[in-house]
Amino acid sequence: MADRHLAFKALADATRREVFERLAAGPKAVGELADELPVTRPAVSQHLKALKSAGLVTERREGTRRVYQIDPAGLGQMRAWLDQFWDTALNAFQAEVSRTEKLDAKHERRSRRK
Amino acid sequence: MADRHLAFKALADATRREVFERLAAGPKAVGELADELPVTRPAVSQHLKALKSAGLVTERREGTRRVYQIDPAGLGQMRAWLDQFWDTALNAFQAEVSRTEKLDAKHERRSRRK
DNA sequence: CACAACCGTAAGTATCGACTTACGGTAAGC
DNA sequence: GCTTACCGTAAGTCGATACTTACGGTTGTG
Secondary structure (H helix, E strand, O other): OOOHHHHHHHHHOHHHHHHHHHHHHOOEEHHHHHHHOOOOHHHHHHHHHHHHHOOOEEEEEEOOEEEEEEOHHHHHHHHHHHHHHHHHHHHHHHHHHHHHHHHHHHHHHHHHHO | OOOHHHHHHHHHOHHHHHHHHHHHHOOEEHHHHHHHOOOOHHHHHHHHHHHHHOOOEEEEEEOOEEEEEEOHHHHHHHHHHHHHHHHHHHHHHHHHHHHHHHHHHHHHHHHHHO
Protein backbone atom coordinates (compact mmCIF):
# COMPACT_ATOMS: atom_id res chain seq x y z
CA MET A 1 0.00 0.00 0.00
CA ALA A 2 0.89 3.64 -0.26
CA ASP A 3 2.54 3.06 -3.62
CA ARG A 4 3.33 5.71 -6.14
CA HIS A 5 0.18 5.10 -8.08
CA LEU A 6 -2.07 6.03 -5.17
CA ALA A 7 0.07 9.04 -4.33
CA PHE A 8 0.01 10.44 -7.86
CA LYS A 9 -3.67 9.72 -8.20
CA ALA A 10 -4.35 11.44 -4.88
CA LEU A 11 -2.45 14.57 -5.86
CA ALA A 12 -4.01 14.61 -9.33
CA ASP A 13 -7.34 15.94 -8.11
CA ALA A 14 -7.46 19.70 -7.57
CA THR A 15 -9.67 19.65 -4.50
CA ARG A 16 -7.67 16.89 -2.88
CA ARG A 17 -4.43 18.74 -3.55
CA GLU A 18 -6.04 21.79 -1.98
CA VAL A 19 -6.85 19.79 1.14
CA PHE A 20 -3.32 18.48 1.24
CA GLU A 21 -1.81 21.93 0.90
CA ARG A 22 -3.92 23.33 3.74
CA LEU A 23 -2.74 20.45 5.88
CA ALA A 24 0.83 21.36 5.07
CA ALA A 25 0.40 24.53 7.11
CA GLY A 26 -0.62 22.52 10.16
CA PRO A 27 -3.00 19.83 11.45
CA LYS A 28 -6.70 20.43 10.94
CA ALA A 29 -10.01 18.73 11.66
CA VAL A 30 -12.40 17.65 8.93
CA GLY A 31 -14.95 20.36 9.65
CA GLU A 32 -12.36 23.11 9.58
CA LEU A 33 -11.19 22.00 6.16
CA ALA A 34 -14.74 21.76 4.88
CA ASP A 35 -15.45 25.33 6.03
CA GLU A 36 -12.55 26.66 4.00
CA LEU A 37 -13.45 24.73 0.87
CA PRO A 38 -16.33 24.93 -1.63
CA VAL A 39 -17.34 21.32 -1.06
CA THR A 40 -19.35 19.57 1.63
CA ARG A 41 -17.89 17.83 4.66
CA PRO A 42 -18.46 14.27 3.38
CA ALA A 43 -16.53 15.15 0.24
CA VAL A 44 -13.60 16.30 2.36
CA SER A 45 -13.89 13.11 4.36
CA GLN A 46 -13.60 11.01 1.23
CA HIS A 47 -10.62 12.99 0.01
CA LEU A 48 -8.90 12.50 3.34
CA LYS A 49 -9.53 8.79 3.10
CA ALA A 50 -7.80 8.74 -0.29
CA LEU A 51 -4.88 10.78 1.01
CA LYS A 52 -4.56 8.48 3.99
CA SER A 53 -4.49 5.29 1.96
CA ALA A 54 -1.86 6.93 -0.21
CA GLY A 55 0.33 7.41 2.86
CA LEU A 56 0.25 11.18 2.56
CA VAL A 57 -1.60 12.00 5.78
CA THR A 58 -2.24 10.46 9.17
CA GLU A 59 -5.34 10.54 11.33
CA ARG A 60 -5.67 11.24 15.03
CA ARG A 61 -8.80 11.24 17.16
CA GLU A 62 -9.18 14.21 19.45
CA GLY A 63 -12.42 13.90 21.36
CA THR A 64 -15.19 13.87 18.83
CA ARG A 65 -12.99 15.51 16.26
CA ARG A 66 -10.80 13.82 13.67
CA VAL A 67 -7.55 15.70 13.26
CA TYR A 68 -5.58 15.04 10.08
CA GLN A 69 -1.93 15.71 9.65
CA ILE A 70 0.63 15.46 6.88
CA ASP A 71 2.79 12.36 6.80
CA PRO A 72 6.27 13.39 5.61
CA ALA A 73 7.09 9.77 4.83
CA GLY A 74 4.65 9.68 1.93
CA LEU A 75 5.94 12.90 0.42
CA GLY A 76 9.53 11.80 0.95
CA GLN A 77 8.98 8.51 -0.79
CA MET A 78 7.42 10.30 -3.72
CA ARG A 79 10.26 12.77 -3.84
CA ALA A 80 12.85 9.99 -3.75
CA TRP A 81 11.22 8.24 -6.68
CA LEU A 82 11.05 11.47 -8.64
CA ASP A 83 14.73 12.13 -7.95
CA GLN A 84 15.82 8.71 -9.11
CA PHE A 85 13.65 9.03 -12.17
CA TRP A 86 15.02 12.46 -12.83
CA ASP A 87 18.54 11.07 -13.09
CA THR A 88 17.82 8.41 -15.68
CA ALA A 89 15.66 10.76 -17.71
CA LEU A 90 18.27 13.48 -17.71
CA ASN A 91 21.00 11.05 -18.70
CA ALA A 92 18.96 9.75 -21.61
CA PHE A 93 18.16 13.29 -22.61
CA GLN A 94 21.77 14.43 -22.59
CA ALA A 95 22.84 11.28 -24.42
CA GLU A 96 20.36 12.19 -27.09
CA VAL A 97 21.61 15.74 -27.21
CA SER A 98 25.21 14.68 -27.83
CA ARG A 99 24.02 12.19 -30.42
CA THR A 100 22.19 14.94 -32.23
CA GLU A 101 25.20 17.22 -32.01
CA LYS A 102 27.28 14.61 -33.80
CA LEU A 103 24.71 14.51 -36.58
CA ASP A 104 24.71 18.27 -36.74
CA ALA A 105 28.48 18.19 -37.03
CA LYS A 106 28.20 15.85 -39.98
CA HIS A 107 25.76 18.17 -41.65
CA GLU A 108 28.05 21.03 -40.90
CA ARG A 109 30.97 19.34 -42.63
CA ARG A 110 28.82 18.42 -45.57
CA SER A 111 27.47 21.89 -46.10
CA ARG A 112 30.91 23.42 -45.74
CA ARG A 113 32.12 21.06 -48.47
CA LYS A 114 29.79 22.33 -51.15
CA MET B 1 0.04 25.79 -19.57
CA ALA B 2 2.07 22.84 -18.42
CA ASP B 3 1.09 23.55 -14.85
CA ARG B 4 1.36 21.15 -11.98
CA HIS B 5 -2.22 20.06 -12.32
CA LEU B 6 -1.69 18.71 -15.81
CA ALA B 7 1.58 17.06 -14.84
CA PHE B 8 0.11 15.27 -11.83
CA LYS B 9 -2.96 14.29 -13.79
CA ALA B 10 -0.79 12.94 -16.58
CA LEU B 11 1.30 10.84 -14.23
CA ALA B 12 -1.76 9.62 -12.35
CA ASP B 13 -2.76 7.15 -15.04
CA ALA B 14 -0.90 3.85 -14.96
CA THR B 15 -0.63 3.37 -18.71
CA ARG B 16 0.49 6.94 -19.25
CA ARG B 17 3.10 6.63 -16.55
CA GLU B 18 4.27 3.45 -18.25
CA VAL B 19 4.67 5.31 -21.52
CA PHE B 20 6.56 8.04 -19.76
CA GLU B 21 8.92 5.61 -18.05
CA ARG B 22 9.74 3.85 -21.32
CA LEU B 23 10.54 7.24 -22.80
CA ALA B 24 12.91 7.89 -19.94
CA ALA B 25 15.20 5.19 -21.29
CA GLY B 26 15.40 6.97 -24.63
CA PRO B 27 13.36 8.49 -27.47
CA LYS B 28 10.82 6.25 -29.14
CA ALA B 29 8.24 6.38 -31.93
CA VAL B 30 4.53 5.91 -31.32
CA GLY B 31 4.41 2.49 -32.97
CA GLU B 32 7.33 1.19 -30.94
CA LEU B 33 5.64 2.17 -27.72
CA ALA B 34 2.36 0.63 -28.81
CA ASP B 35 4.11 -2.67 -29.57
CA GLU B 36 5.47 -2.86 -26.03
CA LEU B 37 2.18 -2.00 -24.39
CA PRO B 38 -1.16 -3.81 -24.06
CA VAL B 39 -3.09 -0.99 -25.69
CA THR B 40 -3.64 0.06 -29.28
CA ARG B 41 -1.62 2.67 -31.11
CA PRO B 42 -4.31 5.40 -31.01
CA ALA B 43 -4.46 5.00 -27.24
CA VAL B 44 -0.72 5.60 -27.02
CA SER B 45 -1.13 8.57 -29.30
CA GLN B 46 -3.69 10.10 -26.99
CA HIS B 47 -1.53 9.51 -23.94
CA LEU B 48 1.39 11.17 -25.65
CA LYS B 49 -0.80 14.14 -26.43
CA ALA B 50 -1.63 14.47 -22.74
CA LEU B 51 2.01 14.13 -21.72
CA LYS B 52 2.98 16.73 -24.28
CA SER B 53 0.45 19.31 -23.13
CA ALA B 54 1.68 18.69 -19.60
CA GLY B 55 5.17 19.68 -20.68
CA LEU B 56 6.61 16.28 -19.89
CA VAL B 57 7.59 15.19 -23.40
CA THR B 58 8.47 16.79 -26.72
CA GLU B 59 7.66 15.67 -30.23
CA ARG B 60 9.90 15.45 -33.25
CA ARG B 61 9.03 14.39 -36.79
CA GLU B 62 11.41 11.94 -38.37
CA GLY B 63 10.18 11.06 -41.83
CA THR B 64 6.80 9.51 -41.46
CA ARG B 65 7.49 8.63 -37.85
CA ARG B 66 6.75 10.71 -34.77
CA VAL B 67 9.52 10.39 -32.23
CA TYR B 68 8.72 11.40 -28.67
CA GLN B 69 11.24 12.33 -26.08
CA ILE B 70 11.25 13.28 -22.43
CA ASP B 71 11.33 16.96 -21.60
CA PRO B 72 13.48 17.42 -18.48
CA ALA B 73 11.98 20.86 -17.93
CA GLY B 74 8.60 19.43 -17.04
CA LEU B 75 10.02 16.93 -14.60
CA GLY B 76 12.30 19.57 -13.11
CA GLN B 77 9.45 21.98 -12.54
CA MET B 78 7.48 19.26 -10.84
CA ARG B 79 10.44 18.32 -8.70
CA ALA B 80 11.04 21.91 -7.70
CA TRP B 81 7.47 22.29 -6.53
CA LEU B 82 7.65 19.07 -4.57
CA ASP B 83 10.86 20.21 -2.91
CA GLN B 84 9.42 23.55 -1.88
CA PHE B 85 6.33 21.86 -0.61
CA TRP B 86 8.40 19.32 1.22
CA ASP B 87 10.04 22.07 3.27
CA THR B 88 6.86 23.70 4.52
CA ALA B 89 5.26 20.35 5.25
CA LEU B 90 8.26 19.10 7.18
CA ASN B 91 8.46 22.30 9.20
CA ALA B 92 4.81 22.09 10.15
CA PHE B 93 5.24 18.46 11.01
CA GLN B 94 8.22 19.06 13.28
CA ALA B 95 6.52 22.00 14.91
CA GLU B 96 3.66 19.70 15.72
CA VAL B 97 6.02 17.09 17.08
CA SER B 98 7.66 19.51 19.50
CA ARG B 99 4.24 20.80 20.54
CA THR B 100 3.17 17.26 21.33
CA GLU B 101 6.36 16.64 23.24
CA LYS B 102 5.56 19.60 25.50
CA LEU B 103 2.17 18.15 26.25
CA ASP B 104 3.73 14.81 26.96
CA ALA B 105 6.12 16.50 29.38
CA LYS B 106 3.16 18.03 31.24
CA HIS B 107 1.53 14.66 31.51
CA GLU B 108 4.80 13.24 32.69
CA ARG B 109 5.03 15.75 35.55
CA ARG B 110 1.45 15.21 36.50
CA SER B 111 1.71 11.46 36.67
CA ARG B 112 4.94 11.64 38.61
CA ARG B 113 3.20 13.83 41.19
CA LYS B 114 0.59 11.28 42.20
C1' DC C 1 1.39 7.68 -59.74
C1' DA C 2 -0.08 3.95 -56.83
C1' DC C 3 1.22 1.75 -52.68
C1' DA C 4 2.66 1.12 -48.12
C1' DA C 5 4.10 2.78 -43.63
C1' DC C 6 3.13 5.63 -39.92
C1' DC C 7 0.38 8.49 -37.45
C1' DG C 8 -3.53 11.88 -35.39
C1' DT C 9 -8.37 12.58 -34.79
C1' DA C 10 -13.44 11.55 -34.61
C1' DA C 11 -17.00 8.98 -32.65
C1' DG C 12 -18.89 5.72 -29.62
C1' DT C 13 -18.84 3.07 -25.27
C1' DA C 14 -18.13 1.66 -20.67
C1' DT C 15 -15.95 2.40 -16.49
C1' DC C 16 -14.19 5.50 -12.97
C1' DG C 17 -14.56 9.13 -9.87
C1' DA C 18 -16.03 13.46 -7.54
C1' DC C 19 -19.88 15.25 -5.67
C1' DT C 20 -24.40 15.38 -3.29
C1' DT C 21 -28.08 14.03 0.36
C1' DA C 22 -29.43 10.72 3.84
C1' DC C 23 -28.31 8.01 7.58
C1' DG C 24 -26.04 5.90 11.69
C1' DG C 25 -22.51 6.03 15.23
C1' DT C 26 -19.43 7.90 18.95
C1' DA C 27 -17.74 11.40 22.28
C1' DA C 28 -18.66 15.79 25.07
C1' DG C 29 -21.92 19.15 27.69
C1' DC C 30 -26.04 20.02 30.44
C1' DG D 1 -30.09 10.03 29.85
C1' DC D 2 -30.75 13.55 26.16
C1' DT D 3 -29.14 16.67 23.26
C1' DT D 4 -25.47 18.53 20.57
C1' DA D 5 -21.23 18.41 17.94
C1' DC D 6 -18.53 15.97 14.87
C1' DC D 7 -17.68 12.54 11.76
C1' DG D 8 -17.61 8.18 8.31
C1' DT D 9 -20.22 5.52 5.06
C1' DA D 10 -24.01 4.22 1.75
C1' DA D 11 -26.44 5.23 -2.32
C1' DG D 12 -27.32 7.72 -6.31
C1' DT D 13 -26.07 11.02 -10.07
C1' DC D 14 -23.47 13.24 -13.58
C1' DG D 15 -19.42 14.50 -15.91
C1' DA D 16 -14.57 13.04 -16.97
C1' DT D 17 -11.75 9.72 -19.21
C1' DA D 18 -9.46 5.62 -20.96
C1' DC D 19 -10.23 2.55 -24.26
C1' DT D 20 -11.87 0.79 -28.96
C1' DT D 21 -12.74 0.90 -34.29
C1' DA D 22 -13.05 3.75 -38.39
C1' DC D 23 -11.27 7.19 -41.11
C1' DG D 24 -8.24 10.64 -43.37
C1' DG D 25 -3.73 12.82 -43.95
C1' DT D 26 1.28 13.03 -44.73
C1' DT D 27 5.78 11.00 -45.99
C1' DG D 28 9.03 7.65 -48.11
C1' DT D 29 9.24 3.79 -51.91
C1' DG D 30 8.51 1.01 -56.26
